[in-house]
Amino acid sequence: MTGRSPQPDRDVDALLRRRLAAAGLDGVASLRPVEGGVAAVARIAELSDGSRVFVKTLAEAPGDDLFPVEAEGLAALRDLGGVATPEVLLVTPEILVLRALRPRPDTPGFWERLGHAVAALHTTTVHDRFGWHRDGWLGRKRQYNEWHTDGHEFYARCRILRWLDEPQVAAAFDHAERRALERLCERLPEIVPAVPASLTHGDLWTSNIIAGVDGEPVLVDPAVSYNWPETDLSMLWCTHRPPESARFFDAYVEAARPEPGWRERLPVLYLRQLLCLIAHDYPDRSPAERVREVIAPFHRRA
Template sequence: MTELLRWRLRLAGFDAESVQPAGGGVIAQAGVATLFSTGTQVFAKTLRTDDPDVFEVEAAGLAALRDAGLRTPDVLHVSPKLLVLAPFPAFPDTDDAWAALGRALARLHTSTAADRFGWPADGWLGRMRQVNTWHTDGHEFFAEHRILRWLPDITKFTAEDRRALERLCERLPELIPAQPACLTHGDLWTGNILGTPDGGVAVIDPAVSYAWAEVDLSMMWCSPRPPSSARFFSAYAEIAPLVDGWADRMRVLHLREVLSTIAHGDDDWDAVGYVREVLAPFRVRA
């Protein structure tokens, strides 16, 4: 299972004594490699498919977050076929760690306010493109590039499902208060959070763009997480006060992630049913 990764590590100058498989998302083979020369470890991912800029985009996203003050692993090597990162320990599930993460994310959001939504180039969410075309209107950006963008890749929706989703998009200015753009991680869930060797917290696997801060919060709020993660939100609010009604908006904002999941063909937890629940108020009733 890890032979392809081990071979590509060797070609890049990392002669691995062993590779312990690790979860690498939907497009990559990943593992922790122990090197012959030093006995040290690195985390590496290689592609199973030919997507030539996936790792370059990921490395650029990590650099952007790091430059803005969020901890990320050092990138030791990046090429079209291989990404090698310095290894970080698992995220410690403690109140202090969740508080540190909440404050770090709040500082990221409050220090990177911008007047445009998007990113200089499109990115990746899983194995599909994340459209990042610049836009000055946050509601239009979210509707076009974070919700409706996925409809061509989804076959499970009925015509009424699609129309309800369009109605929701039309009403986004009523549902989501106007907010500035800021630098967002874009895929912030527990699987993309790590510890650091000095006891801090760090993030990996970003899908960065300038977007609403609440999009990052919705990913954390709606994805599976331990009870201790409640400290994340209270600590975040110490630096970036949460706007009234924020929790009521989380499921609407999380549609971006759920629609991407369905477009990828991953619906073993009834993601379609989740979307239909959120869309219930936007259906036409006789």
């Protein structure tokens, strides 16, 4: 989750220059803003030797491990799942510097190749437990990844109920709505098949899909864990995406063979992201309204 900062651009640029210099990366000739996301600020930095790098920071990082965890997630996707990720040039608790890449070309061929890459990620990293060896981050909020052998329990505790005590989420829903979310969690075994966990990107929306110098798909900004593969599909399916992305789903289904009914399950799996947006004080009410649509069948009738 990267994006524009509420701070004036000059203040952000000055902060980035100071942090780059403190990390030993001098000679920044210019900084160009990068759009997309809600949590961090990002720039393309042109260095004095003419090379370009991607730099990301937060004015006040929520934890010293934010960027190290992100760098580790990029390495896991690449080394365990065979997915292309950018080279990490520098990582500190305050800043992340990656090799600069290219904007995503929205062609059917690009999205088809991405579908095959994500299918390979999911089908070659099957795991006997859900979670990760450490907690991570989703935006500025902790992603809890404690190990579970039961995927339904993991998703209920660590991906849905985990958000209910966040102040913005608590303010958005009344008691009846919270109980409906809890009932949905109780019925997850009826909704989601008991499939094994696989390594997942965890935040697979369009802004986190870019291109390498060869034009091939590259993934950035992960929130990795071993989880149901369909959680990655839900991020793309339920967010705005270009029409060419239909080829992603065609290629993925052909290669990964998800359980029947996968499309109908995706809005339930997307609840994690909607609750996360609310917890980050998203500026409109649409995430809360979308949550209410999903949980409507789980209200207890008198």
